[in-house]
Ligand code: KG4
């Protein structure tokens with residue numbers, strides 16, 4: 153029996169978890185910072201790293217307490233050290249190194265994007281490799297070819313906004329709140345995709361994604377074409393003039409365009425690479441329409457789809473501890489010179 157303590161602080165969730173043998177989640181604590189960033193309509197890196205600093209030790213303590221174990225019973229400490237906001241990552245890395253040193257326990261360093269692809273394994277899935285990894289989150293939209301859970305090659309990624317970021321900006325254009333993905337998803341369930349929005353396609357590298365044009369198309373669709381007046385950009389309409397039904401229809405139209413764009417990328421990757429299954433993860437996998445469409449695509453292609461349950465879609469430390477167990481089992485240890493990096497396997 154191997155107990156791994158996972159630590160996650162790459163963006164705006166401070167998280168710690170204890171996982172046994174890579175799959176049994178004994179405790180899983182996530183302290184969200186949504187309320188701190190809400191008024192800015194996005195994550196403010198300086199606020200995020202300060203909040204991590206205040207929360208990291210209580211969150212770790214709670215994970216240990218909830219697991220009903222003693223810190224010394226932990227076999228290894230796994231920390232997400234890349235990619236992410238550098239100030240945020242450093243808080244988790246410093247805490248993990250201090251614990252590893254003081255307890256005399258080994259340390260493993262986990263790529264956050266790859267850890268999202270361990271989330272389905274926590275939900276009882278057992279993928280067969282090689283696999284196509286699909287990570288769709290607030291910071292990433294990436295397609296990866298996985299030889300095994302920790303060896304992968306990125307074959308496509310967004311060249312501008314991530315899909316989750318695009319959802320968040322769409323909700324802000326529609327004046328619905330932040331973070332917006334869940335709000336757009338809910339509104340879309342009461343709407344119809346009546347507006348034709350672009351499905352951006354890149355000419356030079358088909359496997360990459362782009363979402364910033366789609367976001368601008370939504371802005372102009374909702375508020376009309378802007379004019380320059382006295383050096384300022386002025387839109388003919390405001391989003392608050394839209395009825396609830398109109399917002400629902402715009403949400404459905406936007407969501408359909410994002411889902412179509414992701415699905416097209418996944419389809420092309422399935423055609424060009426030999427894979428045994430699809431593994432998907434990341435906050436946007438909580439989206440009901442994306443889940444539905446991925447399931448029917450996998451069905452059509454007669455491929456198994458491994459997808460996390462909703463609670464493991466967004467950032468958490470259980471997935472870090474899970475992939476950490478795989479690294480531990482393969483003796484892929486880090487040393488106390490470990491540092492954080494804003495770049496990872498998919499960036
Ligand atoms: O994986 P995650 O917690 O953070 C990153 O690693 O980036 O993903 C957060 C993102 C946010 O952009 C949020 O709006 C989006 O996931 N999200 C959703 C839904 N729930 C969360 N997007 C679309 N539909 C949802 N139901």
Ligand code: ZN
Pocket residue numbers: 264268289290434435466467
């Ligand atoms: Zn994430």
